[in-house]
Every structure is written in C-alpha cells, then in structure tokens.
Amino acid sequence: MSDAGVEEAVEIPPPEGEIPPIPGDDSIEVPDGSPPLTRNGVILEAAFVDPSSSWPPADGEGKNAIELQASSVLLDRDGTVSLASSKKSSKSKSKKQDTSEDPTFVDVNKKTNTKSITRSKTTTVEEQTIGFRWCCKSKEAVLDTHTTEAGNDAALVEEKERAVEEANALKKAMKEKERERKKQDRYNRVPDGILIYKLDTATHTVELLSGGHSNTDSDSLLQKMVVARASPLENDKTRRGIRLTAIDGTESTLIACEQRTATSWLEAMDMMLGHGGRNKAVTKAAKAEASGADAGAGKPSTKQSSRAWAGGLKDAERDAIEAEYLNLASYSNKLIRAGALPNQKGKGGAGGIYYSMEYQSEQSDHENEALESIAKRRAVIKDSWDFYRMICSLLRDKRKYDEIFRKLQLDPVYPYLNSMTGLNDPGDAEYENADKQVLQHDLPEFIEMTKIEVANSLVKKAEEALPSLVEICKALAGSLGMEEVGVGPIKDPNTAIRKAEKKYEGDLLKVTDYCRALLVVKDFPSLLALLELARDSFGPLIRRVKLSTLKSDHGSLPGGYRDCKINLELKDHVCEIQVHLWPMWTVCGVDGFRHYRHCLEYSTDSFVDPYDALEGLDRKTLAELVVMAEEAVADIPLDQLEWYHEKFILDYFAETGLFMKHGLDVWAETTLRQLIKLRCESPEIGPDHHETMILNNYLERVLIKLKKTKEAKEISRKLKAYEERNVNEKQEAETSLWGSFFNAPSDVYDAVMDPNKKEREEEEMLRKEVKASKKKWRKIRQERFQFLDSAAPHQEEKKDYK
Template identity: 60%
Template sequence: MMQGESPQDATSQANSKKAGTNPTPAPGVSDGKSPPVSSTYRASTGTILEAAFVDPAYSWPPADGQGKNAIELQASTALIKSASSPGEAVHDDDDDDVSLTPSLMSSDDERETVPQRPRFRTKKVTRVESAGKSGSSSSSFLFCCKSAEEQVITQHEVRVDERGMEITDEEATRLQHEYTQNRAAAKSSKEARREQRQARILAKRKKKRREARARERYKRVPEGILVYRLDTSDRTITLVSGPSSNTDVKTLLQKMVVVHAKPSSDKSRRGILLTGSHGETHELVACEQRTAIAWLESMDMMLAGKMGEAAAAALKDAGGSAKARSSAWAKGAEGKLSQMEREEIEERYVNLAAYSNNLIRAGAIPGGAGGGGKKQSGGAGGIYYTVTQVREDGEEYDEETLESIAKRRAVIKDSWDFFRMVCSLLRDKRKYDEIFRRMQLDPVYPYLNSMTGLNDPGDDMAMGGNMGGDKPISQVHRKEYDDMSDAQIAQDLVKRAEVALPSLVEICKALAGSLGMEEVGVGPIKDAGAAIRKAEKKYEGDVLKVTDYCRALLVVKDFATLLALLELARDSFGPLIRRVKLSTLKSDRASKPGGYRDCIINLELKEHICEIQIHLWPMWVVCGVDGFRHYRHCLEYSTDTFGDPFEALAGLDRKTVAELIVMAEEAVAEMPLETLEWYHEKFILDYFAEVGLFLHHGLYEWAETTLRALIKLRCQSPDIGPDHHETITLYKYLEQALRAQKKKEEADYAAEKVFKNEKMKNTEKVQAERSLWDQWIAEPFESIMDPNKKEREEEERIKKEVRASKKAWRKIREERFKFLDGAD
C-alpha cells in the first residue's frame, strides 16, 4: 500500500491487478453465487434518542394521590435491577452470524488474489565451430565431421523465464519489483479486510448488548408509559417497550418512517404530530415538555438533511411512497448548510438537550429547578430520556467534549438570562405606564400637574430638559477643592454627608410621623467610587453635581399625600429646600428610563446638599427596592427603544434560538404548564419569554397553547383580570400566533378584544372631543369667524379642570390633613 492510501484504496488496487476480474462487490451486494446479505455495521452517522411518552389509554401526570410517586419509584427500581442484572448473555459464537460479502472472505479464496512470484533459471548455451578444406561450418550439439580437420567449442549462460524464453536482467528486476509491490498491496488489503471484519463483529456485539439492555430496561416500564426510540440516521421511530394492560394495540404506533413532524394542539404542550411514509398520522404526547421540544427539533434537523442510505433503505423496507416534507431547517440560511454542518449542529443540539436533562434530573440547576420537592414533576419521563450518538468508530465522548458542552450551555444560559431580563424590564415598564395612566384619573392630579417645580428643568431633552449636564444645583464649591483630585473631592463630600445624615433622619421622622408614610428608608451614604462613576456618566465628570451622597426615601400613599408632604415641607423647612423636581410626574413629560416616575426634594443640611426621594405607593410596589436596579438596567441597555421585548431576538440564527428554547425549558422544568397557577409570577415570566422564542422559531402551535394558558391565569388573578393591560398584551401575541396558523376567526376574536380595550381606555378622551365637537356644531359660523376658538376652549377647559382639582384637594386636605392648617 502506497503512503497516503486508505486500506480500501489498497484493496481496490490489489484486485484490479487481476486481469479479467470484476471489481469487488460492495457490502450487501450479491456476487451471483450467494443471495444478498445486509451488513450489521452501518457507516452512517446520526443520533438515537429514547424517551417516555404517554399511553393514550392513560392520563398523565397521574392525579394527586394516585400513584405518582409510585410510578417514579417503580421506574427507578427497574433501572436499578437492569444495572445489577447481567441481562441476556452475548457469547462469542455470535460472531458466526456475522455476514461477510465476498470481498471480506479471508479463507483460501484470498490466495487467488496474491500474485505469483516470478521464477527465473539459468541456461547454458554451447557453440561449436569447425574448419575444413572446403571452409568452416558450425552447428550446435550435432556436427558432421566427414571433412573436418578442426573443432572449436565455446559455452555461456543466459537467464530465461518459466517458458524458456530468454529475459534480460533489467526485465527480471522490473518483474521482481512489481511482484514485491503487488504482494505488499495484497497483504495490506487483507489486513484491512480483517480490521473491517473485526469492526463489524464489534458493532454486532455492541448492538446485541444494547438490545439486551434495552429489553431488560424496558421490561418493567410503569403502566401508562410507552418508550419510543428515534433514530435520525434512518428517520425511524420505534416502540421499544411493551404495551400496558389498557393499551389499544390496534391504534398503537409500533414503527414509522417519519416524513413530517409538527407540534400538536395538545393543551399540555407535550404533543408531536407525526406523518409516516404511507401518509398515516400519529400523535405522540411526551411525559415531559422538554422531551417533545428536543424530539421535534431533532426531527426538523433530520428531515432538512439529505436522505442517506440508511434512511432510503428504511423507507424502501417500509414500502412507503410519501416524500419528506419541507422543514424549517431547509429554508433561509440554514438551507445552504452542507450535510456535515447539519450533522455537527444536530450533535451539538442533542448533546445540550441531554446535558440539560441530566442536570434537571440530578437537581443541579442553580435556583432550584429540578430539585427539591418538584424534582419528580412529570414522574418517570425524565428517567427514560437518553441520547446515543451513532458513529462510525463507535467511540464514546471524552471529558473534553463534555467540558465543551458545559461551556456551550453556560454561554446559552447567559443569553437566555439576558433575554428574560429584557422581557422583565419591558413588562415592568408597561406596568409603570399603565399605573401612571390610571393615577392621572385621581381628582387632584390636574392640580399637581399644573404645579411648577423649583429648579426643575427636567430630564426630558425633547421638552428642553437635560440629562444632568446643566443641573441647576450642586454641592458647595470650596477653595481647597481647587488643589484636589476628583477622588479626593468625592471623599471629602462623603465625610460631609456622614455629618449631615442625622439631620436628614430627623426631618424624615417628622414627615413620616405627620403623614403616615407607607415606607421610610435612610442611607446608605454613597461611596466615592459610585459618585465618580455617576459624575462621569451624567455630569461630565463634575462630582459636585452629585447631590445624593446623603439620601433618604419616603413612600406616600397617593397624589393627595404627596401634595400634603410638599406643603408641609415648604412650611417646615422651606429655607433649606434647594430643588423640588416634579417633572417626571407631569403628563407631558417623559418618565425616567424604564417608565418610573417620582418626586425629588433636595435640601441643604450642614452645608451639604442631601436628597429625599418621594415614591408613590402604586409605582413602588411594582419593583420595590429593586426599582433602582430596574432603572439602571433600562438605562444601560436602552430598553425604552424596544417597542416589543421579542425584538431582542432579531438577527439570531435558528440554531441559537433552538438552544435558547432548551434553556427556557430548563428554567420551567419544575413547573409544567398544566400545573402553573396565577401566583407563580416567576414561571409566568419564563413562559412568556419562551413564547417569544416559539414565535421567532415558527412553533406557533406551542406559542398558542402557552398564550392561552397565560391568559387564563391572568384572568384568574385578583390583581389583574381580563381587561388588564398584561392580559391584552397576551391577546396581541395570541392574534399573531393564530394568524400564522391561518386561524382567521380565532385571530379576529383576539383582535376584537384588543380593540375593545383600547376603546375603553380612550373613553374619556373621546367624550372630551365629543363635547368640543358639540360646541363646534352649535356655533358653526362663530367657529369659522374665529379659527382659534377650539384652542382657546381647550385652554379654558384645562383651567376649569385645574380649579376643580384644586377644590377637590382642599376638600381632601380638610378631611385627611387638617393638621396642615396649624402648620401655616
């Protein structure tokens, strides 16, 4: 065999040396002397997935108190027994059953292919010469000497072949060299055939052992569970466990060559609708949500690739004629992938799914998913979840590969956490917006909205405000600061804040004692490092513009309490007040990043400017003390620029979204969709984020199922209900999922719900416009003569509204805050 040649190449070269012989038949092809045989060693690659599915004759999961834990225990016991028992023995004499094609025969027939050694011998040639009277003549061996007078005899040796033909030394050397090469090639091909035969024998042994383990493992499958095997190399789904006592064997799916797969409309969101090679359809409902997701994704990848020999053979054996339907993996950029790239993506995906499942089963998910009392959710479904790679070399994964899977999971987990955070931030922003819309219906709000703050240009740049660059107040500039660095100035301001803190505490106690605050908090002092970072971000590096070194917070019940606090502060320590910031509470001004709105009072204590943050209880309860983190994240990631949280998925390829769905299922592993309750806010957010992944991935059936469940939960919530903005938002996404499935009537119903809600929210505005329109109709000619009348009427309406609001405030002040009269 020449350097760089494979054993197969060497075999072909050796066989081609024989004149008049046909090429060696491929494995499984008849040579005319024996019937065709099928090899037990398949050279294709793929994945074998095994998982538990629900028997249609049973309900899953079992009802509480009806053997749910017993099923888990029974399945675990079956696995323990399987591991401890040897199972069916596999003997070495099984090797006799391994079928060999003529090219793999290693008996005496191989000698025919070995070239014959060239044989040479030496031949003596004698020459006799004679001279006579009549001249000289010569002959060999026979000589007539009648007239001879003299004989001359000469001898020499020549090389001849087996036929006695004379051959030169150069020709003999060439034949000997050819023989040596052919013999080496024949030897190499023989060794290659032996290695291939051993590989086939080893593959058969492994297959028999695997089948024996499977028979033992699935011999004691709990009632109501069916274990199926998906082999992506030949596109088959096979039942590997026995039926239960109530199983309908007539309709039971035994084996199928899959040509199409899609999510089913099963309300548990665990169903897969399969189409076989004969056009038949079957619905499989998995015991676990993650099983259905991983299997469907694997089948989509499988159907998008080119049909291999194993799949073609399986389709031929099944006798079906249906062709594989288009897969989402065969469209767009994914449609341009090579078969090798598809196999690599499939391998990485199923490895991630299997790794995630193992973490869930072991209870090793940070945050408790899969652990504790919820670990057994779904029963034995997770126990029967296995993934096996079909490889040519049959090698197992090494630690380095497992490490790479873990690293990949960490990257995808971070991406999932970020996407979920974006969904959370925008959800809370919508809450803030809706709360502020409702708060503006407070009768005292028009009066508050008409008030002007003190030194308050606002942060809304569109309205002439600023983001801090020209802040009207700052800390006192001292002469010694001229020779100090920013860090030193910040350190000095921190010390002065510590001196001023006790005075701020006393003021907050006085305000809280008079008004009955919902919540009060003081400190901590802002450290110098945080102050420098804030100055660089908002005030062009000027640390004197930072006015919240010494800070406190007060949470008031409503706008009326805020008005009372402002009046009390003015009357109690008015000369100390340096700023009252009301801009974010104005209807025509923008909120803070993230939708939050509050009031800020800055006052000077001990020659240091301190800050009192006044929060409104309806807004405070959305995030509580985490409100600042919400604000910081919204500012950092510019989430206010997103109209839809699902826009964060734009630009992601299909592979990444599929892996993100695995992480989403990991997050909700301990809370299946059918067990979700209205108070499970954490999981409701997880499922909402997963809906975005489903919509982006084209899994509209599962998006619809999840959205319907979330809408039902929001309607059940005593704090939300069917007309809440969150419920209406879910209806918007439901309409999108329904239209993608061409469910027009249902989509129109969802759209009608959204429209009615918008109409209800705009009722007051419509009534106000109608009132103005009635006046316009009543005095048409006057309006024509005075085109500015409408604007003047609007101004007058606002003035009347403010006067009415101020009157309402005085009434509330008299009822709730009568003590303010004594403070005058």
C-alpha cells in the first residue's frame, strides 16, 4: 500500500472590480474640435439627392429598381440597424447560450462573498481477486473542510452591483461599436443619385455618411456643418429642399428624396435650435474655434432660426417633445415602408429605406418610448387629422353648393319660383320643428303601445304604401325624363325614434319619411313642371310642399344643401318625395345626406374658414398633424400630382392650413401654387372657377406674410375682377329678364325715374319681375313641356293611389 500526498482545492472569486478588456475596443474616439455638449439628443439619418444626378430617376431606371438595389445592402427593411448576428443559430442553440466566452458576463446569482477550503487524503491498496488478477483500489478521506468569509454583506452587495453596472456599460459600448461598424457597411453601396446625411441634434451637426458616386462633385458637397439656422428652400416646386446656415454664416442646400424627410428634419432642427442649453454650448464652441481661425474666416453666426418655436420651452420639456415627435415620425415612416396603411399603392421611394431615428441620453438605463405608446399616440393624432380633413371636405362642398345656388338664381324662371308659396312649409325652422303640421294618423291603439311598438306599426304602414309610391315615381319620371330616380329603403324603427327625439321632442307621428323616394330634375323649369304635374295628377293626396330652402331670403340646410320636399298620403300613411336639382346632386350624390348630417353634428356652418378648426392647437400638435398629412400623401408627391387626383388635392389643401398655422409659409406658397395650377388645368374647373379663386385668396394671405407685396397685389386685383364679373353676371341676367317684359323704352324710363317712391317701387318692381319670370316660364313650358296642357283635362282618369 502506498500513500498519496494531500491536495488542496481552493475556489477563489475574481479580483474586485477587474473585468477583462473588450476585444478590439481601442477606446471610443471623440472627433477633434467637438464642443463639450450634453449627449441628450436625437440622431436622424435619411436619403438626400446627389446634386450631380436627377431625381426622381430617369425613365428606364425607375424608383423600384433603385429601391431593390438599396434594400439588398440593408439588414432591416425599416431603416434601422440590427444588432443581431447575420448568421442565426438554431433554436436549440439559442436557448443554450454560451456565456463563458463573453468577457462582460457577470453571474449575479453566483456567491462570491465566500471561499471554501477542503483538505483530503488519498490511500492506494493493491489486492488480488479471482482469476489471479491484481488491481488497485484507492480510498479518499476528507480531513477537514472550512469556509472563510470574504467581507461584510453590504460591501459585497455594493461591489456586485458596481461590477454589473460596469459590465453593462462595457456591453453597451461594444454594441455601439458594432452599430457604427454596421452603419459604415450599410452605406458602402448606396445607389446612384442618393447621399446619406446624419443630423445630430445634440451637437447641431449635419454630416455626410455615404461616399460619392462616379459623377459626384465631392468638392461641392456638404461634408459637415454646425447648423445655426434652417428654413424651407424657396422656389422649390418639389417641396423637398432645406436651406442650412452654418455657425460661421455659410449656406448650403439639401434636397431630400422624399417630402416627409424634409418636414421631419426641418421640425427636428427647429426644436434643436430652440434648446437654450445646447445653443449656448454650440455658440461658445464656435466662438472659440473662430478665435483661432484665419483672419479671413467668417464670423460665427448667433442668429437663431425664425421658426425655433421650442425656444420658449424648458430644455427638459423640449427634449420630451423632440423624442415624442421623432418617434411618431419614425413610426409613420415604418408603416409607409411596410405598406401597412389602407389604400396604400406603394411603399414610398428609395429614400424611405434610409429613414431612421435614434434617441440618445446620458442615462445608461434610458429606454426608447414604448412602441405601444407611440402607436396609441399616433391613433389619437390620426383621428385628429381625419376630423380636420373632414371639416375641410365639408366646407369645400358647402362652398360648392353656395356657388351652384348663386348660378341657379340667374335662371330667368327663378323669380317666379321664388315667389311661390309652399304648402304647410315650416320655413327655416325645419330642423327643430316641434309644431310640425303634417302628421301620421294617430291611431287609438297607439295609446297603449311603447315607442318601439308604435315605430314598428308605422313601418308596416310604410311597407303597405311603398308600391303606390313606386307607381307615382314611375309616372313622374316617365313624363319628365328624370336624371335619377330612387325609392326606399323603409326607415328603420330605431332610426325613426332617434330622429323624433332630436327634431320633434320624441313625437313619432311627426316623422314623415318612413316611406320615401327621390327624384333628380335637370333644372328649375323641370322642377316647376314636376310641381304642376303633381298638382294636376294627385293634388288631393298632397299634404305638404316644402320650397323654403330654395328661396333667396331663406337659409339652406346645414352644409349648404337645398331641395324640395313633397309629402303625400298613400294608404293612410304620409310618404315623402325628395326632389333634387341635378347641379346640386352632382356635388355629393347619394352621400348628400351624410354631408348634411355631419355638418349638422359638427356645426360646420359656424366656420367661415376650415383652417379656423386649427385654432388653439399647440405647435407640437401641429407638427404631429403634418406627419399624418405626409402619411396621407405618401403615394403621390406634390410635383407628381395631377388635376384628377381629387383625394390628394384635398389632402394637400388641408396640409396647407397646417403650414400656414405652423409658420411654414414657404411650403404653403409652394403647395398653393401647385393646387392653383392643377385647378386651372382641370377641364371642369378652370382659372375663373370659385375654387381657384379661393386658393388665390389663401395665396394672397401667404404672400403678404412672406412680404411679397408685388405678387400679393397682383392676386388681389385678380380677386376683385372675379367679384366684379359675378356682379355683372347678375345684372346682365336681370337686364335680359326685364327686356322680355317691357314693351317700350318709356316703360324702363318710368320704372327708373321715380327715386322718391323707393319703397313702394321696390314692391312694384318685384311684382313686375315675377310677372316677367312667369312669362318666361310659359314660353319654356310651351317649348319643353307641352304635355302639361293635356294633363289637366284627364284628371278624372287618373289612377286611384289611395
């Protein structure tokens, strides 16, 4: 038997605070001459146009080809840089991550505050077993074991936390280094025509990241600049240009590949230049740099951007606004890139691939705003944009209705129609008319019924009357040749109850459109013919003729709409025929009632200008609404807009209001000029249309703000000439009407040369005007509606609709 020596195994923790160095980390370099600024800020990267190339690409190249070329060199399609390895391991390997080779890994669960010492003795004995074989057998005996404490618990906990913090800091540094390396690789093969720039709001710097191309003039490119001022580029029809003024007074221009890049970058610069703490640091660094420069160097510019609206905010508040705004802009861009928006035809241009944003903070544990929070805020802003755009749409259509009615009043038969008195016409109190005279029959059984039971009973009556109403409409359409005819559907009982509560204090008997139909007539003479035909054909059945909204001294329905309503009783149930004029019908068609309901609900008639809906909004909200506007027009840039893109024309019109309220008057001017150009090109509108003049009115206001007095005066003269033409048009129509009435020049002389009897003469002149209009109607009636003369003698043969 032989003895073995004693072996002592000691488990000792690593030295305090010692963490292995990071492989390949030669320290993070800080550029020479950089001002000692705080690191709170945002870094934006985006694509801009190479001045040596044309954008959009020439025919044959195509945006899609460039986009694919750009996508092939990216790790993520949304424009962010992935920190994951390009070689992904299997699921089994990813679950069992090996941390032994990670120099920054610290096992926080491992006990490092003790060391264990174990002493043992091993004895080996040789023995003979069956089969004459010898073997060795070892025995190990533990002599003693004891544990030694390495220090008190509080100090060890603090040491462990410090080690974890240092490890996390080093791990973050490794990620940053890897991020920078991948960024450089990302921009090694940028497509021709594109340059990638970076904006760092912490240092106020704009820097070129990508290299040039074969045709690029590198000497003329903006390489790096400390920005002192930023503004939209004037006379830029693409609305993608930004003019930058450096701290030394030099100017440069950047043209973004996409509109949303220009808007978000300019907004970020405005907030950046409004930061008091950063501005002081940047100015101080610029002065220090200028003092050591050559005598011929430019003097540092300390003049702040005129649009630095965030300058009145506290720095912490401005930082929060900056982060929220740019997170929203980045999120919106990702939705556009992913094609996640409704009715999205494309995914934006190639420039959108490089659109990225990264928030930086001095705090190591800072986390970007949660994606869910960004999505919720975007939903709120999107709803606000949709509502504001709807207001613009409703007021646009109201102006169309008003202009159409103005022209309809020039019809020579209008004075005759205007003089007519309706039957049981409630006048302007039509909407809230608790004293309505036309009622459904109040049956005895209604006394013991609930509201819903009464409504159901009236709906059944309406279903019985519907076939008779269809026959009447067919007869009228066959005689007059209607533009459109529609019948039904029967009003739902719950809808009838809601209408009764809103209009008639809950009285269901005053709801007279359970059974309804619509007729669209060509013009006022056709309407007069319909009224005469209805009187002669089924006069005893008529309970009401409402003409008040077509009268010049009466208001329109909410939203500007005007029509005629005829109520008649069929099968002991009051039905309604809505008679529409074709020129008004063309504005909204069957959606006219929706337009009326929305205008009523939101009181849009109280707005003179749709842009008044933006009053009271803060600048941050306006900036975020611009993001939603750019999202809405992402499919069609301003310079590619055509006159038939009505949906996008409305979007750009709404966005113009945001620009005007937000101080972006240069872009407001650019957008308005393009919209005016498109309206002039439209075959249905033209340069003298009221919509074109409304746009000119806004343009005049913008030019005044931009101090372009000469151009503003030219627009003003154009607007005055338009108003004079409208006045002359009305006078010419009146002159033509009077020419058909007066038989001799002396009649005109007698009517004019009596100024002392003005009030009496006005009434007399009105009577004569109506008489002349009626004479005109008789002439038209003879030419177009001769069948009316034969309708009266055959009244006894008319069908019984009762």
